[in-house]
Amino acid sequence: MHPLLRRLISRLFQLLLVLWGTVTIVFLVGRVLPADPAVVLSGPNATSEIVEATRAALGLDKPLPVQYGAYLVSLLQGDLGRSLISGRPVLTDLAARVPASLELVTAALVLAVSAAFVCGLQAALKPDSLWPKVNKALVTGGTAVPTFLLGILLLYAFYIKLPIAPAPLGRMGIGPASIENGTGFLVWDALLRGRWDVLFSALHHLLLPSITLAFTVFPQLVQVFHSNVATVLSSDAYKAVKLAKLPFRMVLWRYLIPPAVAPALNLLAASFGYMIGGTVLVEHIFGWNGLGAYVLNGINAGDHAVVQGVVLVSALCYSLAFFIVDVAMYFIDPRLREV
Secondary structure: OOHHHHHHHHHHHHHHHHHHHHHHHHHHHHHHOOOOHHHHHHOOOOOHHHHHHHHHHHOOOOOHHHHHHHHHHHHHOOOOOEOOOOOOEHHHHHHHHHHHHHHHHHHHHHHHHHHHHHHHHHHHHOOOOOHHHHHHHHHHHHHHOOHHHHHHHHHHHHHHHOOOOOOOOOOOOOOOOOOOOOOOOHHHHHHHHOOHHHHHHHHHHHHHHHHHHHOOOHHHHHHHHHHHHHHHHOOHHHHHHHHOOOOHHHHHHHHHHHHHHHHHHHHHHHHHHHHHHOHHHHHHHHOOOOHHHHHHHHHHHOOHHHHHHHHHHHHHHHHHHHHHHHHHHHHHOHHHHHO
16 A cells, blocks of 8 residues: 555544544533533523423433434534524534634734744844844743733724724724625635725734734744754754855755754644634634634523534644644655655
8 A cells, every 4th residue: 555545544544533532522521511401492481391392302311322323423414403592503603604713813823833933043043143032032922921911902002002903893894895605714705806905904804813813822833943943953964055055045945944844834733723722712802703702602602502513613623734734744754755
């Protein structure tokens, strides 16, 4: 069997195993919580007979293994239940909200990776300059300041004191008309349709939330990039390349950046998964209509189906990020192709 095919099968099996474990945990947690879905669905004034009838309709009166089997069958059919908040299927609500969170997380990750790589690279190349001190200050500040406080401070500075940021009321201003029949990714849809008014408004509203979310992973990324670049600079292979008197740009992009970035790919995948689960506070502060706001409303309303759906989507995104990185590492690292 080809090494790549063997690696894909192995990683797919691990991915399915992780998802099955997540589904099992979500099911068990939903059954041991004190809040009864039948009571919540029946309403505050429901009699015990109505509650029991609702419980029977939901299948909650059956043995736990039977409930678990029915739950797995429903998931395989794409049925995540119905939201008590909206009255719509949870899968429909998730399809409308996932693009908002993914757009925010992608923008934040791009900002965090770009800034961390530049800072780490400059600090490693110029150890006697101000870059190491700047990095240390940014890492200390990013670690010490909580996410919600950073978001509030940014809003206070750039919305209240310097009114250059938009109001924290969502993904787009009131002026531009929304794009119909799009993918839900406003920036991408605006670029495809040539809607520059929508693009400007979407980027304007995206800036502060993405900066806030980026600082949740920036300290770890800049430290890893700095350490990786310093390791490559001190390696015998890099010193040999330097002796060849090759152009600096070629040395930088061919012999310095790839070996420095490759070990950080797993951290990037972990950062992506962490951001997916960490958007709750950011979305709440900036009025972002994504997964974070959705699960927060679900928790407040005792809507188990919503909470379970968001947890499963987060686990799927997290697992897929590691799967993609693992496959990419096969092409980046030649040693893996020899196994």
